[in-house]
Amino acid sequence: MAEINRELADFLRRARSQGDPARSGLPADDRVRRVAGLRREEVALLAGVSTDYYTRLEQGRRIQPSAGVIDAIARALDLDSVGRTHLHDLVGAATVRRPRSVPSVQRVRPGLYQLLDAWEGQAVLILGRRMEVLASTRVARALFADFDALVPKERNYARWLFLDDAARALFVEWEVQARAAVESLRFAAARNPDDRLANELVAELSRSTAEFRQWWSEHRVYQRTFGSKNLRHPIVGELTVEYETLTLPGDPDQTLFVYTTEPASASRRAMDLLISWSQPASASRTE
Structure with missing residues (x-):
């Protein structure tokens, strides 16, 4: 019996169930819709393929459609750019494929450590493909958690977000941030489906928390490149940080997250206080 691509089947079914017939441009249909979303034959019609072909694809059959068909x-x-990339990854027909074998350990090159040293007064994280915290500035560790003090397995942003009670208390809208982490991890995992450590992380979080298990099963993907986080920090109180992400051209599996605050705001004053508080106690003695 042919192997079934269950991830692809699940994603297509869920995407079809979220389709809006009114926006699709399909002719009016008086038939009663027993389920939400588009019918298989409607997706096939809109895509210009046969219903049988689309049905086999949605069943996860090992067929190889062209990039144009995808x-x-x-x-x-009506997938966005991230959903379209995710679909290419699941089918395996993207124009540029990554090797199926990925190194278990990601290393930050020396020049990036020097960059973090230059940004020591800023909150900056470098995350890896599995949301591992590969490097961080002192201010980022004061703002979120001291990832350097954790054992290597626990230095993972998604794992910390779900399994550390301090993370749940830190984020005012914890559910929003946690869902975003799941959607980003879903997107990244499809690019390297045979990544053992990524699969072990997903299995651990699925066993440990009902929220992760539920949101992972929804198969939503998204890639947030900027946004804001509302925090309730135990040292400096409430503040809002804005973040921008920078993907490294030389290593697309590593991403810089730079966190800033609005000038002359209460959040900026709170961040300045945090920066001052996080200064090493030995600094003045050394001087």
Whole structure:
């Protein structure tokens, strides 16, 4: 019996169930819809393929559609750019494929450590492909958690977010941040489906928390490149930080997250206080 691509089947079914017939441009249909979303034959019609072909694809059969067919199905399902990339990754027909074998350990090159040293007064994290915290500035560790003090297995942003009570208390909208982490991890995992450590992380979080298990099963993907986080910090109180992400051209599996605050705001004053508080106690003695 042919192997079934269950991840692809699940993603297509869920994407189709979220389709809006009214926005699809399909002709009016008086038939009663027993379930939400688009029918299989409607997706096939919009994509310009046969219903049988789309059905086999949605069943996860090991067929190899062209990149053009995948893009047509993505348009029929009204997927955004991240959803379209995710679909390519699941099918395996993206124009550029990553090797299926990935190194278990990611290393930060010396120049990036020097960059973090130059940004020592800023909150900056470098995350890896599995959301590992590969490097961080002193201010970032004061703002979120001292990842350097954790054992290597626990230096993971998603793991900390779900399994550390301090993380749940820190984020005012913890659920929003946690869902975002799940959607980002979902997107990254599809690019390297045979990554043993990523699969072990997903299994651990699925066993440990009902929220992760539920949100992972929804198969939503998103890649947030900027945004804000509202924090209730135990030292400096409430503040809002804005973040921008920078993907490294030389290593797309590593991403810089830079956190800032609005000038002349209460959040900036709180951040300045945190920066002062986090200064090493030995600094003045050394001087």
